Structure formats: structure tokens, C-alpha cells
Amino acid sequence: MRKTILISAIFSCFLGSFSFASSVKKDPSPHSEAKLLTDSSHKRIGFWLKMDSHWHTYWKNPGDSGLPVRFEWELPSGMTVQEREWPTPERVETAGITTFGYEDELLVSFDVGTNVQTPVEIKLIAKWLICEKVCLPASAELKAQYIPTETTDSKTAALFAEFEKKTPTALVGKNSVEVSDDSLEWNIDLSSLKTMPKRFEFFIQEKGIVDYSVPVKISRNKNILSLKQKKSEYAKSTPAELHGILKLTPFNSFFVTAINKTPVTITNETSSISSLLNSTDLGFITALLFAFLGGIILNLMPCVLPVISIKALGLIKHSGSRGEMTKKGLLFLLGVLTSFWVLVGALFILRAGGESIGWGFQLQSPLFVGLLASLMLAMSLNLLGVFEFGHSFALVSSRVQTEHPLVESFLSGILTTLVSTPCSAPFMGSALGYALSRPPVESWIIFTALGLGVAAPFTLVSLVPGFLRFLPKPGAWMDTFKKLLSLPLFATVGWLVWVYALQTEQSTLIGLGVSLVFLTIALIVYGRMISNPKGSTPVRSVLILVMGILFLSIFPWKPRISAPSSHDHTAGIWQPYSRELLETNLKMGKSVFVDFTAAWCLSCQVNKKLVLAQPDIEKAFTESGIVTLEADWTNENPAITDALQKLGRSGVPVYVFYKGNQHFILPEVLTKQIVTDAIERNKK
Amino acid sequence: MKCIIGIILGLLIGFATPAFSENAPKSEFKPAKDFKLMVLGTRKLMTLEQFKGAPLVLEWSNPDCPFVQKHYDSDNMQKLQKKYTALGIKWGIVFSGKTAKIKEKLLKNYYRRDKKIAKDVLLLTDESGDAGHDYGAKTTPHLFVIDAKSNLVYFGAIDDHRSADDNGFDKAKNFVAPVLDDLIAGKTPTQEPQAPYGCSVKY
Numbered sequence: 001m002r003k004t005i006l007i008s009a010i011f012s013c014f015l016g017s018f019s020f021a022s023s024v025k026k027d028p029s030p031h032s033e034a035k036l037l038t039d040s041s042h043k044r045i046g047f048w049l050k051m052d053s054h055w056h057t058y059w060k061n062p063g064d065s066g067l068p069v070r071f072e073w074e075l076p077s078g079m080t081v082q083e084r085e086w087p088t089p090e091r092v093e094t095a096g097i098t099t100f101g102y103e104d105e106l107l108v109s110f111d112v113g114t115n116v117q118t119p120v121e122i123k124l125i126a127k128w129l130i131c132e133k134v135c136l137p138a139s140a141e142l143k144a145q146y147i148p149t150e151t152t153d154s155k156t157a158a159l160f161a162e163f164e165k166k167t168p169t170a171l172v173g174k175n176s177v178e179v180s181d182d183s184l185e186w187n188i189d190l191s192s193l194k195t196m197p198k199r200f201e202f203f204i205q206e207k208g209i210v211d212y213s214v215p216v217k218i219s220r221n222k223n224i225l226s227l228k229q230k231k232s233e234y235a236k237s238t239p240a241e242l243h244g245i246l247k248l249t250p251f252n253s254f255f256v257t258a259i260n261k262t263p264v265t266i267t268n269e270t271s272s273i274s275s276l277l278n279s280t281d282l283g284f285i286t287a288l289l290f291a292f293l294g295g296i297i298l299n300l301m302p303c304v305l306p307v308i309s310i311k312a313l314g315l316i317k318h319s320g321s322r323g324e325m326t327k328k329g330l331l332f333l334l335g336v337l338t339s340f341w342v343l344v345g346a347l348f349i350l351r352a353g354g355e356s357i358g359w360g361f362q363l364q365s366p367l368f369v370g371l372l373a374s375l376m377l378a379m380s381l382n383l384l385g386v387f388e389f390g391h392s393f394a395l396v397s398s399r400v401q402t403e404h405p406l407v408e409s410f411l412s413g414i415l416t417t418l419v420s421t422p423c424s425a426p427f428m429g430s431a432l433g434y435a436l437s438r439p440p441v442e443s444w445i446i447f448t449a450l451g452l453g454v455a456a457p458f459t460l461v462s463l464v465p466g467f468l469r470f471l472p473k474p475g476a477w478m479d480t481f482k483k484l485l486s487l488p489l490f491a492t493v494g495w496l497v498w499v500y501a502l503q504t505e506q507s508t509l510i511g512l513g514v515s516l517v518f519l520t521i522a523l524i525v526y527g528r529m530i531s532n533p534k535g536s537t538p539v540r541s542v543l544i545l546v547m548g549i550l551f552l553s554i555f556p557w558k559p560r561i562s563a564p565s566s567h568d569h570t571a572g573i574w575q576p577y578s579r580e581l582l583e584t585n586l587k588m589g590k591s592v593f594v595d596f597t598a599a600w601c602l603s604c605q606v607n608k609k610l611v612l613a614q615p616d617i618e619k620a621f622t623e624s625g626i627v628t629l630e631a632d633w634t635n636e637n638p639a640i641t642d643a644l645q646k647l648g649r650s651g652v653p654v655y656v657f658y659k660g661n662q663h664f665i666l667p668e669v670l671t672k673q674i675v676t677d678a679i680e681r682n683k684k
Numbered sequence: 685m686k687c688i689i690g691i692i693l694g695l696l697i698g699f700a701t702p703a704f705s706e707n708a709p710k711s712e713f714k715p716a717k718d719f720k721l722m723v724l725g726t727r728k729l730m731t732l733e734q735f736k737g738a739p740l741v742l743e744w745s746n747p748d749c750p751f752v753q754k755h756y757d758s759d760n761m762q763k764l765q766k767k768y769t770a771l772g773i774k775w776g777i778v779f780s781g782k783t784a785k786i787k788e789k790l791l792k793n794y795y796r797r798d799k800k801i802a803k804d805v806l807l808l809t810d811e812s813g814d815a816g817h818d819y820g821a822k823t824t825p826h827l828f829v830i831d832a833k834s835n836l837v838y839f840g841a842i843d844d845h846r847s848a849d850d851n852g853f854d855k856a857k858n859f860v861a862p863v864l865d866d867l868i869a870g871k872t873p874t875q876e877p878q879a880p881y882g883c884s885v886k887y
Binding site: 064065066067094095096097099127129131133134135136137139207208232233234236 | 748749750751781782813817820822823839840846847848849876877878879880881882883884885886887
């Protein structure tokens with residue numbers, strides 16, 4: 001030690017600029033110098049690291065050894081930064097050990113949130129490893145003044161520009177990766193490239209999945225590049241999406257996002273909060289049971305109850321021959337099951353085609369929501385007695401049905417399924433998530449169980465006529481009851497229109513409103529015509545025809561979907577979800593709460609109204625320092641679908657706390673107590 | 685009509701049964717590869733065979749590595765070694781490649797004099813790097829646990845605190861201790877391999 005001091009003393013005499021004290025004190029950032037740079041012209045800041053020659057530091061995935069550079073931000077409240085893609089690293093291989101890193105110089109850029117208007121002081125604590133033959137831990141506390149109006153000096157701007165060139169650009173196309181027991185097989189779509197690369201390197205971004213020591217097997221079929229990598233013996237479950245860099249040259253590289261085609265395996269982090277119903281680790285039999293029970297409960301949902309009740313009333317009124325009732329019951333069952341099978345089939349076909357969709361996906365289509373609203377309106381008017389289809393409580397306006405009660409039973413089964421799907425999440429979130437993550441045959445069975453549950457009450461009544469005795473005798477009460485049942489249906493129409501309003505642009509919404517008015521007029525006139533046949537039939541027929549045509553022509557068949565920003569209804573403490581925002585906050589050591597929700601999800605709205613949007617809960621979130629994000633799934637959003645898949649879910653609502661590498665899922669039905677307890681548990 | 689329901693139920697049960705067989709716990713371990721390691725400062729050769737009958741921990745190490753230093757400066761590694769060697773488990777600290785060429789005295793001074801490791805812990809050299817490559821040792825530290833029947837029952841990181849600094853280190857979840865506890869209790873270890881972290885082994 002004395003020798004070192006002597007030597008440094010001699011050096012400091014010669015060099016003059018080094019103080020004696022600093023050469024004795026441990027340098028926090030040996031062989032490297034870090035700075036926090038601001039580029040206000042492009043609303044970004046950057047962590048700049050200059051390393052001594054031959055020393056290096058590591059990429060996000062450091063490879064066999066090393067650690068990535070880590071960032072902890074201290075930002076003024078309200079300010080957010082989003083990490084950009086890191087520059088393309090170099091592969092360093094020594095004696096069978098592969099690492100990915102940077103030599104000489106590194107700049108990692110962060111986008112500054114647009115809400116920063118005034119100069120602010122930002123602080124960054126960065127930690128990295130600096131290695132040559134030996135590795136040394138290094139850290140720096142960096143401060144910078146970010147002045148939004150300032151023009152970046154040319155030297156800094158040039159540095160940012162240089163590293164932007166070294167950063168991979170996203171590869172356009174559908175890429176996939178399949179993970180087997182011992183390998184990963186990437187299929188990368190190169191059709192967007194002008195020329196096919198002859199020489200390239202490929203680095204996977206996720207840590208600990210690939211054994212780097214085994215050479216990559218490469219093959220190409222037209223535009224599809226296939227890369228086979230050996231799976232690491234340490235690899236466990238793989239996420240729903242894997243990433244990598246395809247490096248042609250340091251200045252020409254592409255960022256590859258690939259959908260993991262392997263059935264999602266869920267890392268099981270049991271938490272005391274989640275109840276049995278919410279546990280993601282459901283066994284197959286348990287999932288079947290929950291699906292069946294959930295199906296039965298669905299009969300009570302406001303959107304389903306009227307449909308079922310109408311059927312039951314129909315049975316009481318027309319308790320015809322036993323054989324016919326049995327047929328009706330079974331056809332209803334068949335209608336429910338068929339539509340469940342069609343939905344699941346469609347889901348799997350679309351998924352196989354690379355679409356990111358989940359349960360309830362049909363409600364993400366405004367066209368479907370609009371048609372459903374029209375149908376519901378017609379049904380509620382029917383229940384209200386505005387019009388009737390002969391003697392039957394028909395569902396879709398068609399004469400065929402009155403003549404074929406069996407067809408009607410089948411159709412009402414289909415309708416029951418369609419209206420029940422959005423209500424299914426609160427009872428079966430984990431069962432459905434489990435089902436959709438299983439191989440198709442197993443999913444199919446679970447959904448069949450769900451369908452059996454939905455159809456069970458009505459089918460049982462029709463199969464065992466003895467049950468009819470428990471129902472009250474037909475009478476005048478039935479008419480009143482029917483009218484009462486129209487109320488939840490009207491409410492459903494109102495809700496569907498609200499969903500529609502969030503999904504579409506104003507002009508489309510007006511179109512729907514006007515067409516619904518014409519539909520109502522047409523049905524009122526039709527009702528009059530049936531109940532009072534003495535009036536002028538031709539005139540009324542023409543009127544019905546005109547109104548019907550007006551409805552069909554004004555109805556927005558090609559709804560204009562509103563841009564997400566135009567209905568940005570996240571407010572207050574809630575920020576819109578993005579994966580980057582989640583990851584940045586987690587890296588900063590913060591806990592994050594994400595509310596996965598959708599306008600068409602009724603239970604989501606109830607939870608929001610009664611719990612999450614309550615002032616005391618919002619206050620509890622703010623005081624705990626937990627970042628609150630809202631993931632709005634009203635419209636199709638692959639990023640949110642993927643996040644749900646990673647959680648082992650396929651629908652909303654999902655309420656989840658992320659903390660470090662862990663996450664805790666709350667039940668689908670929230671109470672203030674549940675949320676405050678969870679906040680207490682997850683704050684730092 | 686009841687037949688139809690019967691068929692549906694039958695199908696459900698038929699499909700449901702094979703689903704039970706999934707998630708079988710994997711309990712087969714691979715036999716550990718043989719190795720030739722030299723006891724530091726001697727010409728004494730140690731092989732896998734000689735350790736048979738007692739569980740063995742091989743710990744790849746390098747005194748220049750800050751990840752290793754973190755575990756020795758905090759007395760974490762020594763405590764682990766002391767506790768388990770006292771319970772009859774063999775423990776070898778392995779130096780591969782260039783690390784094995786560090787002067788014998790410097791290595792001994794660091795581990796025995798400065799860091800006061802338990803007496804029973806062996807310092808082993810692997811100058812050729814063959815043992816390291818055979819075992820797939822990538823980092824320092826990188827640990828391998830071999831049971832009394834010479835099966836490799838755990839390999840990978842020592843804990844989940846993947847960092848060179850000791851910030852929050854006390855809360856780290858150790859992966860090796862539960863494996864050794866299981867072996868001592870005569871149970872089959874259940875800890876899955878965890879990706880190692882640290883400096884590269886200097887082959």
C-alpha cells in the first residue's frame with residue numbers, strides 16, 4: 001500500500017492536476033467516465049460512458065458473465081423518462097465464454113415525457129461493471145439540468161446522432177420463435193430488407209435462455225430466416241415475446257420481436273393475496289369445474305338473465321308435449337355449445353395467424369357492438385310489448401322462427417353465448433386464461449364445460465318437466481315480469497352504446513344513434529300493424545320498409561375507429577400502460593400497479609367506480625409511491641394482450657402489482673380493504 | 685336424448701384423464717463428470733471417485749473478481765463453508781486457467797489468512813481448464829453440488845442477488861444451502877438450476 005501511495009505521489013507531482021487524496025481514495029468509476037447528457041432539441045437525455053481502451057461494459061443481456069448497466073432515476077414529480085433501445089453490442093468470445101457488450105464508448109438514450117415545460121434538475125444513479133482482464137464494479141451519481149427550450153450544442157447532437165445510427169431499427173414483419181426442450185427456433189421474416197444479408201450475427205436479448213457456446217444453425221427459405229439456438233440448461237419458462245438483434249454491420253442492425261409460439265408456461269409466484277379462484281396454477285379438473293360453475297352463474301348476469309327468462313316463460317306458456325320440450329332444451333344446449341366452439345375455433349385460428357387477441361375479442365369490434373346494441377334494443381322493445389312476433393317471443397325478426405320453435409331455441413342459445421362472453425371474466429378469469437394457454441383440445445373441453453354450465457339451468461328445466469312445477473302458474477304477472485325484464489336490457493343497450501362511443505369517432509356514433517331511432521320507429525309501426533289489423537296495411541308496410549331501409553343504410557357498417565389518443569380517458573393518478581413505462585419504473589426500483597380494463601367489461605367499471613377511482617384509494621396509491629398504470633383493452637391492443645398472456649390471463653379485469661421480478665394478482669372483484677392491504681404490502 | 689349427454693360426459697372424462705399425467709416432478713439427475721483437480725501447492729491429484737460417499741460442493745473462484753470478493757468480504761461464503769463442512773460435506777474452491785497460475789502464496793494468503801476459510805475447505809487448481817470446461821463453469825462464483833452417489837444435483841448461481849455490490853445483499857435468497865440441507869436430510873433436492881452470475885472464468 002505504501003508503495004502505491006508513493007507511486008501516485010510521484011505521478012501527481014508530474015501531472016499536477018491529480019490531487020493526492022483522490023488517488024488514495026477508491027475511485028467510484030475506475031477506467032471509465034460517465035456523464036448525463038441532455039438533447040433538448042430531440043427531447044431526450046443520455047447516459048454516456050467513456051471507457052479506457054480495451055475495457056468494456058455489458059449489454060442488457062450480458063451473456064455468460066457480467067451485468068448490464070443499471071439505471072436508477074431521481075426525477076422531479078410528474079416527469080417520466082422512457083428507455084430507448086440500446087445500441088447494438090459486440091460479441092466477445094474468450095475460451096468458450098461469450099459476452100455481449102460495448103468497448104470504448106456507450107450512449108443509452110431516454111425519451112423525456114412531453115409534459116416537461118420548465119427547466120428541471122434530473123439525477124441518475126448508474127451502476128455498471130467495467131472489465132478487462134479483471135472486472136470492477138463502478139457507479140456514478142450524475143446530475144443534469146434539462147432545459148426544454150435549449151438548443152443542443154453541436155458536439156452533443158453529433159454524439160446522439162452517431163449512437164442513433166448504431167441502434168437497431170425495428171424489423172417489420174411477423175417473426176416467431178418456438179422453444180422446445182433443448183432448442184429455440186427463430187423464424188425471422190426478412191421480406192422488408194432490400195438485400196438478403198450474407199453475413200450477420202444474432203443476439204438474443206432475454207437473459208439465461210440460450211447456450212451461447214453452441215453455434216447457431218442457420219437456414220433460409222425464401223424470405224424466412226431460420227435460426228436454431230441451443231437452449232441453456234438454466235432456461236426455465238420463456239416469455240410470450242422474445243427479442244433479439246440481427247446485426248449486419250455495427251451501423252446496420254435490426255431489432256427483432258418474435259412471438260413465442262410455445263404454449264405459455266407461467267412462472268408460478270403464489271401470493272397470499274390471490275384466492276384459489278385467482279391462482280394461475282389451476283389443474284385441469286379444477287378448471288373444468290370452475291368453467292361449469294361459472295357458466296351457471298352467468299345465467300344471473302344482467303345481459304343474460306332476460307334471455308334465459310324469456311325462454312323459461314316460453315316454456316311455461318307453451319308447455320306442449322314432453323318430447324317437444326326436450327327437443328327445445330337440447331337445441332338450446334346445442335346452440336350454446338356450437339357458438340362457444342365457433343368462438344374458440346375463431347380465436348385459435350386468428351391466434352395461429354399471429355393475431356394477439358384474447359377472450360371477449362368480438363367486443364373489440366365496433367361493428368359487433370353496434371349490431372348487438374340494435375338487437376338488444378329490438379329485444380327490449382319486444383319485452384316492453386311494443387311489438388310481438390305472433391305468439392312467440394322471438395329473438396331475431398324473422399317469420400321463420402314462429403313457425404320453427406326449434407330453430408328459435410337454437411338461435412337463442414347462440415345469443416345467450418354472445419351476450420354472456422363479456423360478463424364471463426369476473427367469474428372465470430383464471431379458468432379462461434388457463435384454457436387459452438392449453439393445447440387446443442384441452443381448451444375446447446374447458447369451453448365445452450363452460451357452455452354446459454351456461455345452458456344447464458334452462459336445459460334441465462326442459463328435460464325434467466317436474467321442475468316446471470316449481471315455477472309459478474302462468475298468468476297476468478308474466479306480462480309485468482316481462483316488462484320489468486326489459487329494463488336490464490335497456491341498460492345493456494345504454495352500456496353498449498357507451499362502449500361504442502369510446503371505440504369509434506363521433507360521426508360513426510351519430511350514425512348508430514340515428515339508425516337506432518329508425519329501427520325503433522319501424523318496430524313500433526310493425527307492432528301497431530299486428531295488434532290492430534284494421535288500419536291501412538299498405539301505408540304502414542311502406543313506412544316499415546322505408547324505416548327499415550333507413551336503418552340499414554344509416555347503420556355504420558364500416559365504423560371509423562377512433563385513435564387511442566382521442567379517447568384518452570386516463571386521468572388523475574393513472575397513466576396509460578406501455579411496456580416501456582412499466583419496465584422503466586421497475587428498473588427504477590418502483591412498484592407498479594396495473595389496471596387491465598376495458599369499457600365493455602362491466603365488472604371492470606364497477607371496480608373502478610366503487611374502489612379504484614375513490615379519492616381515498618387514489619390518495620393511498622400516491623402516498624405509497626406506487627406507479628399506477630391503466631391498460632385499456634377496449635380496442636384491440638397486442639401489447640396489452642401480450643402482457644395479459646404473460647400473467648396467464650386472456651381477458652379483463654386483471655389487477656396486478658409488479659415489484660422487481662415478481663407480480664401479485666388481486667381478485668377480479670375488488671374491495672377497498674383488498675386494495676389498501678395490497679398497497680401496504682407492495683410499497684417500498 | 686340422454687344418450688347425447690352421456691356421450692358428451694363420456695368424452696369429457698375420457699379427455700380429462702390423460703391430463704393428470706402432466707407436471708410430473710423431474711427427479712432424475714445426471715451423473716457428474718469425472719475431473720482431475722490438483723490440491724494447491726502439492727502434486728496431489730483429486731478425482732470425483734475420491735469424493736464418493738459424501739456430498740461435494742465445487743465452487744469456481746477468483747480472488748480478483750468483485751463478485752467473489754463480495755461474498756468473502758461479507759463473510760457470506762465462509763459461513764456457508766463452515767456450516768456445511770462441519771456437517772460432513774466436502775467443499776473445494778476451484779481455480780481454472782489463468783487464475784490457477786496466480787502465485788500459490790497469494791491465493792493461500794487471500795483465502796486462508798485474510799478470509800479465514802474453514803480448514804476443511806480444499807483449494808484446487810485446474811490449470812488446463814479441462815475440469816471447468818467439462819463442468820461448464822462460466823463465472824466466478826459458479827457452484828456445483830454433487831451428491832454422495834456422484835450425481836450432479838445443483839449447478840448455477842449461489843443466490844439471487846445478481847450484483848457486485850452488497851446493497852441489499854443480506855436479503856438474497858441462497859440457492860445452494862437448501863440443496864445441501866436436503867442432501868443432509870436424505871431428501872431429493874428440488875432446487876432448479878439457476879443461471880450463474882459473476883466475472884468470466886479466466887481460462
